[in-house]
Amino acid sequence: MTILITGGRGKIARAVRAGLVSSGREVRVASREPDLLGTIALDSASGSSWSAALKDISQVFLYSDPLTAALFVEAAEAAGVKQVVLLSSMSSQAGHEDAAAGSALGGRAVDPHSGVERVILGGAFASTRLQPGTFMTNAIYWSYQIRATGQIRLPYLEAEEAPIHEQDIADVAIRVLLDGPGAEHDGRGYPMTGPESMTRRRQIDLITELTGVPIEQVELTPAEAREEMAATMRNPAQLESLMSYWASRVGTPHPIEHTVELLTGHAGRTFEQWLKDNPTVF
Template sequence: MILVTGATGNVGRQVVDQLLEAGERVRATSRDPARAGLPAEVDVRRADLRDPDTLPAVLDGVDRAYLFPVPGQVGGFLAAARKAGLRRIVLLSSQAVTFDPRDVIGRAHAEYERAVEESGLAWTFVRPGAFMANDLAWAPAIRADGVVRAPYGRAATAPIHERDIAAVAVRALLDDGHAGRAYELTGPESLTAVERVRLIGASIGRDLRYEEQPPDEARRQMATHTPPAIVDAVLSILASAVGAGAPVLPTVEEVTGRPAASYTRWVGDHAADFR
């Protein structure tokens, strides 16, 4: 039995689906199982990483787990996992752990990784960079008037499809040969925000426009729903990426045997969100 935490998230749901396709038995955690919307074959159990008392029941009979880390609660999950006899864990980490110097995002994920390493469990770290799914934040503006306002339009990233992140995680869950490995993941191409908006428009058949947003205005907007330290880290990363191509890594193909999906493919998968 494989446990998937964060099973309703962008990556977690893909992990669930791909494990089912591989014929695995899957258990998923949710704070509200009735609203999880997961396939009927999934054993959905109520659990909250913030409440350690809910963990023993969901870990019972589980030998492998995909962990979406919750700040401040990784240690409690690992303690319960050791007690339950879990033998392998795949942690969703972040490429930010490789930054020098590490920002607040990188430091947080480095702490999660260190806790997993010290747990004594067999582990694999999956370290994606920018998610293509982050651009779903543009969908309301695209649907409304076709104008995307965001800062640092010329900053380049190599964003990755959530399906590819999940595919690497699933390989690590199913194959012992990935134990002790840390996989840094990117998509197959370096793209600026301006270029990504153009690709969305071409895919959905609309003329879209990118409008450069002052960083201070973006900071104020983002801070309404994101901790200020995270906002500053994200804006700093984007500022440093202006005018430079983003590194493109072959890790997805090396691990899964197939190339990472293009941004155009991702837009096609999410076209309904932008129309």
């Protein structure tokens, strides 16, 4: 049976596709803007678009979308989908705590990923939630600033993160999909990090050390960051969730999750490895 992969343009979706194809599985890749050969168009706000994408599909690798998750579940149940692997976020765990404490009613936004997780968990299929922390691919956004200005402008440069390589997230998704529904992954949430904790300042220093590109690091105040980042982040609740996450991580090494090693049998890839794997970014 065929596996549907949504978010087709994304780096994780591309790596999941490559891994499943090389394992001999049939895949159908969907994207809001299909620019790869063999990728189908998906309008995730349309029930009929979901029905067409899900025809004869048994398993799904799903990008998270709070606006359309319920529509997806309805269409997936109607199509007889047996397993969904959701690309969620580590931020969902704080969201679940907020919801349990009723803080959404007190004015603080609940993380959108936790809402999507609850909707997917309620579906009549096996599901597994991948909960990665910071992606190494975020450095790609930094590269745009560097090319334009020679600077990286960020809040909380001393915040500790344990960024994760997109191939490691994909490797875990592939493992769960190849094991299929009925394995030990059903109903599980898998927090995931890279193998080492380091400050954002250290990550930027490493970019200079490995690429030779000089970078001026400009630390923004939280107010400046809110103003500059609001232009590029599609979800204000996600921005607030990120700001409080970074604030909480200043001076505190990030806990390391061993999910990648436990599920794939290989160590998580380092940020230095990511820079070597992406030599043209900077």
